[in-house]
Amino acid sequence: MPTPTDSSAVHLPASLEENKIVALPSCAYYISDFITEEEEHAILRKVETAPKARWRQLTHRRLQTWPSDLVKNALIDSQPLPDWLQQPIISRLLSIPVSDSEPNIFASSPHGRPNHVLINEYPPSSGIMPHKDGSAYFPVVCTVSLGSSLCLNLHRSKEDGTLDPEPVWRILQEPRSLLITTGDLYTDYLHGIDPISVDVNLSEETIANWTLLRSPSQFEDGQHERQTRISLTYRDVLKVSKLGGKLGPLFKRP
Numbered sequence: 001m002p003t004p005t006d007s008s009a010v011h012l013p014a015s016l017e018e019n020k021i022v023a024l025p026s027c028a029y030y031i032s033d034f035i036t037e038e039e040e041h042a043i044l045r046k047v048e049t050a051p052k053a054r055w056r057q058l059t060h061r062r063l064q065t066w067p068s069d070l071v072k073n074a075l076i077d078s079q080p081l082p083d084w085l086q087q088p089i090i091s092r093l094l095s096i097p098v099s100d101s102e103p104n105i106f107a108s109s110p111h112g113r114p115n116h117v118l119i120n121e122y123p124p125s126s127g128i129m130p131h132k133d134g135s136a137y138f139p140v141v142c143t144v145s146l147g148s149s150l151c152l153n154l155h156r157s158k159e160d161g162t163l164d165p166e167p168v169w170r171i172l173q174e175p176r177s178l179l180i181t182t183g184d185l186y187t188d189y190l191h192g193i194d195p196i197s198v199d200v201n202l203s204e205e206t207i208a209n210w211t212l213l214r215s216p217s218q219f220e221d222g223q224h225e226r227q228t229r230i231s232l233t234y235r236d237v238l239k240v241s242k243l244g245g246k247l248g249p250l251f252k253r254p
């Protein structure tokens with residue numbers, strides 16, 4: 001029988017309110033044990049064995065988009081997400097109430113569930129520039145982390161509209177965790193990952209979700225050396241175009 005200390009057990013809250021990151025503006029939630037180690041390994045195998053053409057190589061990181069790239073901010077409605085990206089993650093996401101009056105985090109999104117997944121692979125020393133996710137998506141971002149812990153930084157824009165390079169908050173994302181960001185955090189703040197190999201200055205004072213971590217003791221020396229981390233970012237793309245249905249294979253990827 002799994003026990004609360006079993007490293008491969010899933011621990012879902014009765015409602016997201018229990019896992020709210022209270023140090024942050026509205027609104028973010030962190031669940032450390034969202035998937036099991038077995039599920040993590042199975043998803044990693046699927047990511048690694050995807051056809052080569054699925055990967056887009058950037059300078060320091062590579063990514064896959066499922067079911068396809070957006071065209072003019074719209075999803076081409078050609079094929080659904082593959083089963084390995086739906087189970088267990090989407091069903092589990094939809095099973096957690098936000099509060100008594102909100103059955104799940106996608107309850108008021110146009111399609112009632114995420115229809116798009118971005119998979120980013122970050123070798124140690126790679127990151128992503130601070131950015132906002134923009135208007136193509138319903139403002140809820142669900143990120144499942146695999147393989148390694150690292151810090152996500154949240155930044156403000158300065159009064160003149162330029163980026164304040166000093167993060168206002170940092171969120172530590174452990175492997176198998178789920179981070180949900182929404183509300184003001186989606187619209188008013190930027191998020192990014194520093195291109196470093198060791199995350200430093202980790203403590204209850206500096207990490208917004210410290211009390212929600214699976215194993216804060218792992219970081220008690222204040223440092224964490226990164227391994228390769230894969231993230232799965234689930235979102236609901238607002239516009240779904242029927243074009244793909246008409247043109248079929250043109251928009252289909254391997």
Ligand SMILES: O=C(O)CCC(=O)C(=O)O
Pocket residue numbers: 118120128133143152191231233
């Ligand atoms: O990998 C992450 O946690 C962040 C990815 C991200 O910012 C994005 O997909 O827009």
Ligand SMILES: [Fe+2]
Pocket residue numbers: 131132133191
């Ligand atoms: Fe983003």
